[in-house]
Amino acid sequence: MTARRRGKAPSQADVARLAGVSQSAVSRVISGNAATARIPEETRQRVFEAVRELGYVANPAARAMRKQRNNLLGVHTFERVFPHAHEDFYFAFLLGIEERAEETGFDLVLFTSTGPGRGGGGERGERKIYKDGTNRLNLADGSILLGVSTDRGELARLWYEGYPFVHIGRREVPGAEIPQIIPDYRTASARIVERLAELGHRRLGYVREWMEMEPYEDRRTGYAEAVGRLGLTDTSPGFHGTHGIESAWLDEVARGAVTAIVVESVRLAESLREQLAARGRKIPDDVSVAVLEAAPADLSGQWDSLVIPRTEIGRIAVDRLQTMLDDPDQRTGSLFVPCPLIPGTTVTAVRE
Template sequence: MAKRRERAPRQADVARLAGVSQSAVSKVIAGGAEATRIPENTRRKVMAAVRELGYVPNMSARSLRNKRNKLLGVHTFEPVFPHARESFFFEFLLGIEERAEELGYDLVLFTSTGASDGRRRVYRDGVNRLNIADGSVLLGAVTDKGDLARLASEGYPFVHIGRREVPGAEFPCVVPDYFSVTGEIVAMLAEQGHHHLAYLRATFGLEPYEDRRRGYVEAVARLGLEDRSPGARGESGLTTEWIEELIRGPETAVVAESLPLADLLAAELRIRGLRIPRDLSVVVLEDLTPEVTTPWVALQIPRVHIGRTAIDALVEVLEDPDGAGQSIVVPCSVVSGTTVAPVPR
């Protein structure tokens, strides 16, 4: 088994150990006139922490601070053209473009790194094609985690939209808070008298869906609700057997991870003469695109804001390559609709 590689200490680690600000650490390490303005006691603390951690300044990153070409990259792991406006990613791209322009950066969109299996990758023939940009924002559902690990190990500056966990690699993400908004949805159902819920689980195994599931389980337990559905036990999909059991059972509300599952449930209920929300309330844990005509109660991701935040986070990484590069969690909201009704008294 390969030994996990420990990351090199950063200025943030030095500052934490010394009990001083990261700005003070940067000035002490840089030396010169800036260092002389730092109190002697602080300088001693910083240098002691440097020796204890074995910190080595990233000289190549520091030299790049003043040699950037003001060009930021955007890499999508799925195609976004020619139907970008209808794409889930369109509003992310709007926010990215708006904020980059405000900060005086140009953008380059990487769209031609597709492999023979249809997946888009950063590397081609072993070469990181993003290197023409100072740093890049990466986004997409089917992220290549091997690429993320390699980018992180090489020190290439990037920010990922959406939470991604890669063993042995640390990098900043801008994360929609699916955990909290799912809890809000469950609480909203409870307030309307729904105490017996069912969960429709999609087949996706990605981190954003893991966050939804954790939020659901936590809220159901915290509020003392009941869920006996296959989805709550980790089973995906919607079977005829479960639909029949759902109709006969005590459940009054369903939380569906995806729009296709909600649509399938609605169609099966109509066949049996049942209606949403008269007979069953339904919520969708997806951010629905404008062409969806059914007014589902659903969650909403502030995609333009997230795109803007990703650019700010990337520029912060470029300005301080030795910084911690912390991930940012962005709140989501609940979209009102007509698919939830109070339980009759």
């Protein structure tokens, strides 16, 4: 390696000078579009020689400006990644995203500058896509949005501007058809009901969380549909709005009014177990219970439940995004990803 302009990285022009060719020749050699190149081996060697000598490496900014690609995939999380990664929330998604990005030769940008930063925004650390008129996202060719987006307006604008992105998880935005990749809770819930039916259960119950977010809606419709389709009976007081678990209903369950219960979260399932125990009833001996949620850590509980294929979803998100990048017109719609059921010890055949 020899002389280099002080403080400046060498450019193709420098290489060209050294190799005794034009800058455009250098460009052709390096980003060798062999089809249109028409540069003989000997010249190529001279150029590579000069490249080595100067330690030339392409300027990504210039390259990005010329082509319309960076090979950068953005990851926007609406909160900080790592504290949550620790709690395994974003973690598995990121795992899949990273894997797939590596496999396809992309780098990842974590948009941290969009946070409240110095002085701006609230303590909670919520991140905005648009911040004082600057959308940092378009630094990347496209982005994956992850987490709970509080501001539907931002999503709408992003979509309107034609920026390529996919949203992990369900988020309906009126007037915008944002590409989402969604765990198929609906089918999974239905399958759980089908399985209970196969095991002879006819009278089911459903215990819901208090939240009204889209993902829960899906579970609820899946359950309701399957119950209807299979001609089963649903006797859930909570199904139409109650928050806690009504003790009157629990008494009925204890009396045998219901043989299987579908529950929206492990938290509620644990509570259910206690309350039934207080009434002298055991799971699964007296009542079968399946859970419609599974954080990885919950596996220890041995609940029969569905599993959200987080890593897989991360990988899929990357692929989807790449499809969109390759063909910008193709606005791919939403994609549902099957959620496998994992067997536990809380569901058995009905005994009567």
